[in-house]
Amino acid sequence: MQTTYDKVVSVCSYCGSGCQIEFTVDKKANRIISAKGAPGRTNEGRLCLKGFYGWDYLNDPQILTRRITSPMIRKGGKGSPLEPVSWDEAIAYAAERLKAIIKEYGPDSVMGAGSARGPGNEAGYITQKFMRAVVGTNNVDHCARICHAASVAGLKQSIGEGAMSVSVPEIEDAEVIFNIGYNGATSHPIVARRIIKAKAKGAKIICADPQISETARIADIHLQQKGGTNLLLLNALAYTIIDEHLTDDEFIKAHVNGYEEFVPKLAKYAPEAVAAEIGVSALAIREAARLYASSKHSVILWGMGITQFSQGVDSVAACSNLALLTGNYGHYATGVGPVRGQNNVQGTCDMGILPDVYPGYQSVTDDAMREKFEKAWGVSLPSEVGLKLTQVPDRVLGEPDIKKRIHAYYIIGEDPAQSDPNLEEIRETLKQIDLVIVQDIFMNRTSEYADVLLPATAWGEHDAIYTCCDRGFQRVRKVIEPPEGVKPDWEIQSLLATAMGYPMHYHNTKEIWDEMRKLSPKFTGATYEKIDALGGVQWPCYDESMDDKGTVFLHEGGHFATPDGRGNLIFTDYEPVKEEVDEEYPMSFCTVREVGHYSARTMTGNCRMLAKLEDEPGWVAMNPEDCENLGVVQGDLVRVRSRRGSLITRCLPTERVKPGSTYMTYQWWIGACNELTNTALDPKSKTPEYKYCACRVEKLDDQAEAEAYVQSQYALIRAKMGIEKAGANA
Ligand SMILES: Nc1nc2c(c(=O)[nH]1)N[C@H]1C(S)=C(S)[C@@H](COP(=O)(O)OP(=O)(O)OC[C@H]3O[C@@H](n4cnc5c(=O)[nH]c(N)nc54)[C@H](O)[C@@H]3O)O[C@H]1N2
Numbered sequence: 001m002q003t004t005y006d007k008v009v010s011v012c013s014y015c016g017s018g019c020q021i022e023f024t025v026d027k028k029a030n031r032i033i034s035a036k037g038a039p040g041r042t043n044e045g046r047l048c049l050k051g052f053y054g055w056d057y058l059n060d061p062q063i064l065t066r067r068i069t070s071p072m073i074r075k076g077g078k079g080s081p082l083e084p085v086s087w088d089e090a091i092a093y094a095a096e097r098l099k100a101i102i103k104e105y106g107p108d109s110v111m112g113a114g115s116a117r118g119p120g121n122e123a124g125y126i127t128q129k130f131m132r133a134v135v136g137t138n139n140v141d142h143c144a145r146i147c148h149a150a151s152v153a154g155l156k157q158s159i160g161e162g163a164m165s166v167s168v169p170e171i172e173d174a175e176v177i178f179n180i181g182y183n184g185a186t187s188h189p190i191v192a193r194r195i196i197k198a199k200a201k202g203a204k205i206i207c208a209d210p211q212i213s214e215t216a217r218i219a220d221i222h223l224q225q226k227g228g229t230n231l232l233l234l235n236a237l238a239y240t241i242i243d244e245h246l247t248d249d250e251f252i253k254a255h256v257n258g259y260e261e262f263v264p265k266l267a268k269y270a271p272e273a274v275a276a277e278i279g280v281s282a283l284a285i286r287e288a289a290r291l292y293a294s295s296k297h298s299v300i301l302w303g304m305g306i307t308q309f310s311q312g313v314d315s316v317a318a319c320s321n322l323a324l325l326t327g328n329y330g331h332y333a334t335g336v337g338p339v340r341g342q343n344n345v346q347g348t349c350d351m352g353i354l355p356d357v358y359p360g361y362q363s364v365t366d367d368a369m370r371e372k373f374e375k376a377w378g379v380s381l382p383s384e385v386g387l388k389l390t391q392v393p394d395r396v397l398g399e400p401d402i403k404k405r406i407h408a409y410y411i412i413g414e415d416p417a418q419s420d421p422n423l424e425e426i427r428e429t430l431k432q433i434d435l436v437i438v439q440d441i442f443m444n445r446t447s448e449y450a451d452v453l454l455p456a457t458a459w460g461e462h463d464a465i466y467t468c469c470d471r472g473f474q475r476v477r478k479v480i481e482p483p484e485g486v487k488p489d490w491e492i493q494s495l496l497a498t499a500m501g502y503p504m505h506y507h508n509t510k511e512i513w514d515e516m517r518k519l520s521p522k523f524t525g526a527t528y529e530k531i532d533a534l535g536g537v538q539w540p541c542y543d544e545s546m547d548d549k550g551t552v553f554l555h556e557g558g559h560f561a562t563p564d565g566r567g568n569l570i571f572t573d574y575e576p577v578k579e580e581v582d583e584e585y586p587m588s589f590c591t592v593r594e595v596g597h598y599s600a601r602t603m604t605g606n607c608r609m610l611a612k613l614e615d616e617p618g619w620v621a622m623n624p625e626d627c628e629n630l631g632v633v634q635g636d637l638v639r640v641r642s643r644r645g646s647l648i649t650r651c652l653p654t655e656r657v658k659p660g661s662t663y664m665t666y667q668w669w670i671g672a673c674n675e676l677t678n679t680a681l682d683p684k685s686k687t688p689e690y691k692y693c694a695c696r697v698e699k700l701d702d703q704a705e706a707e708a709y710v711q712s713q714y715a716l717i718r719a720k721m722g723i724e725k726a727g728a729n730a
């Protein structure tokens with residue numbers, strides 16, 4: 001008999017491009033057979049390799065880690081093994097311990113981390129509701145902190161709204177693209193496709209990046225700046241725009257505050273004065289400014305090369321300054337694109353998994369907003385802004401008063417022991433916290449420190465809404481049935497809330513979404529029905545009627561989301577990075593992404609096709625000249641050392657990077673670059689300076705011994721994650 005297959009359309013679980021995928025499913029065998037691009041708004045039927053092959057982890061091939069299919073606790077306390085228990089026992093245990101900690105140290109001794117990955121917006125809403133209404137704290141945050149938090153903070157000051165003002169499809173109609181600190185070809189291949197389409201339609205491209213990225217290769221002007229000089233460069237561009245009268249005076253007059261004060265502050269940023277420090281010619285800076293200002297359809301795209309610096313927020317505002325000065329806001333195919341990374345990181349912000357806002361960006365310090373949520377949730381809510389993710393180590397290791405420390409950390413779908421800076425410090429932090437609850441789909445580096453493990457359904461096994469990078473809500477559908485023993489994230493948290501004395505009884509994600517919509521004016525109009533009918537809705541969408549189809553670009557007509565409706569020019573003086581190279585650590589160290597693997601890699605590392613692309617211990621990219629001086633060739637194992645730690649990885653000579661600099665991807669356990677990264681934070685957003693610190697690369701004389709070490713370490717870590725024989729379930 002012929003097998004009949006079903007078709008299910010959903011949204012990709014990796015990056016923020018928001019690609020829609022059509023799956024062919026064998027329902028009887030409960031397996032996905034294949035994936036192909038569906039005609040989504042952002043992807044138009046296209047996918048990258050992760051869309052085509054990134055669902056295989058649902059088959060639990062056990063290549064890297066093991067799927068968690070039962071709740072686990074350490075019955076004998078810290079140091080004892082994690083043992084499988086029933087859901088009832090796990091929930092009761094977690095609830096009792098949380099209640100005891102809250103009783104002894106107060107609600108602010110609990111920290112919650114939400115997930116920008118599989119769970120989706122409905123679960124995200126429940127995450128922050130749990131922390132605020134049940135625990136009683138605003139200590140809730142997520143990976144945006146170590147990602148685009150600087151974009152949210154910088155744009156909020158500048159134009160009142162932290163999201164992309166421009167939409168993905170508009171990028172191809174831009175006439176000038178200024179791509180700074182963003183490597184779309186690796187990080188958002190289907191957004192990068194629009195840059196290529198724009199080029200084909202005649203757009204000019206300026207790329208500011210210290211390495212020769214794919215975008216740099218097709219750029220008309222590549223500003224191959226020294227790492228960490230963004231604000232110097234951006235101020236020099238603003239200087240030039242003003243100096244050469246390239247400003248849009250009418251737009252400034254009608255829509256922008258602060259011009260008079262802004263101009264004199266730039267005096268020392270003439271390209272001729274700062275070019276040498278940036279490492280590019282003054283003429284190139286002037287030409288870039290002229291090109292950017294030459295069009296009313298100039299779009300600035302940025303990513304981690306802007307935000308992951310101690311001056312991230314100021315650099316974001318400086319990007320926005322250029323758009324304000326030249327009138328590049330408020331109409332089609334113009335504006336700014338802080339291209340949000342994770343599949344649902346925009347959504348996790350939308351849902352208020354942030355220490356300062358409720359869902360819909362409503363401030364926790366605003367009395368009227370707080371009263372609205374108090375009434376809806378039937379509790380009294382804290383009025384102080386909560387703790388940020390990157391402040392946790394300090395509130396554990398650096399806090400002398402035991403009463404003020406964090407005593408419980410509830411981590412949902414994040415892997416801080418892999419992805420946060422300075423892993424030595426994170427490990428010590430996690431060890432010292434009394435109660436660590438990890439809610440995940442796979443064993444990860446953090447689960448080693450868990451006192452309670454709660455297994456969730458994965459993307460593909462539940463319904464949800466994700467928000468892609470350009471504010472687009474899209475429906476994510478259940479494709480197959482989950483393994484026995486796991487529950488949706490929102491259901492787990494509802495059980496925990498109920499056990500803690502705050503009953504939560506939702507039947508499905510729609511009920512949660514409707515509760516959220518009613519409380520969040522910006523999202524009220526985005527009903528399930530409308531999202532289904534239109535294939536997606538971009539917020540803001542205020543009205544439930546079908547007439548309100550959402551918003552393609554923000555700030556129409558130059559009306560900004562600030563209190564007075566005007567954009568603000570914000571000036572900050574440039575400061576150098578927090579750790580420069582010196583004699584002891586003579587190379588700069590930058591951390592970026594691997595195209596075939598994704599973040600902490602629990603998912604891509606458990607997909608057979610993707611796992612074959614790259615494996616431990618990763619690579620350190622170095623200029624061939626530096627490799628030659630060190631006497632190493634491609635594939636040699638080398639030791640990379642910083643003031644905070646060391647690791648072993650393989651040497652990758654490449655002309656893409658300048659002499660004196662090194663690049664690693666953050667996907668590896670043995671080559672875990674966060675052993676080396678600096679914990680210097682942006683003072684406003686608390687985003688770490690992942691993109692620059694000092695390191696030293698050392699040749700390893702005994703390669704056979706080093707290879708054996710890598711293999712044994714790999715086996716050891718996998719064994720901790722429950723993998724005895726790699727690929728056992730493949
Ligand atoms: N395949 C894959 N895709 C991903 C991810 C993944 O892990 N794997 N992660 C997702 C996530 S969470 C995010 S946030 C996005 C991030 O995507 P991107 O923002 O593209 O992130 P990166 O590649 O880390 O950094 C971007 C660029 O910044 C440059 N850069 C470094 N220092 C400087 C500097 O001083 N100035 C300037 N101008 N540029 C600099 C780097 O050379 C790099 O080309 O990707 C998402 N997509």
Ligand SMILES: Nc1nc2c(c(=O)[nH]1)N[C@H]1C(S)=C(S)[C@@H](COP(=O)(O)OP(=O)(O)OC[C@H]3O[C@@H](n4cnc5c(=O)[nH]c(N)nc54)[C@H](O)[C@@H]3O)O[C@H]1N2
Nearest residue numbers: 118119143147413414415419439440456591599600602666
């Ligand atoms: N050195 C360096 N470090 C970096 C960066 C860098 O550029 N350089 N980039 C930073 C950036 S931008 C980011 S965003 C972070 C990302 O860091 P993380 O957020 O820690 O990385 P992910 O791999 O996305 O972690 C997601 C976790 O969620 C789990 N998960 C997936 N789906 C579900 C689900 O449906 N439910 C539950 N409960 N769990 C699920 C996965 O198994 C995994 O353990 O890394 C940061 N770290």
Ligand code: SF4
Nearest residue numbers: 012014015019048051
């Ligand atoms: S570009 Fe991003 S959303 Fe699209 S298929 Fe690739 S990983 Fe998935």
Ligand SMILES: [Mo]
Nearest residue numbers: 147148341342
């Ligand atoms: Mo990110």
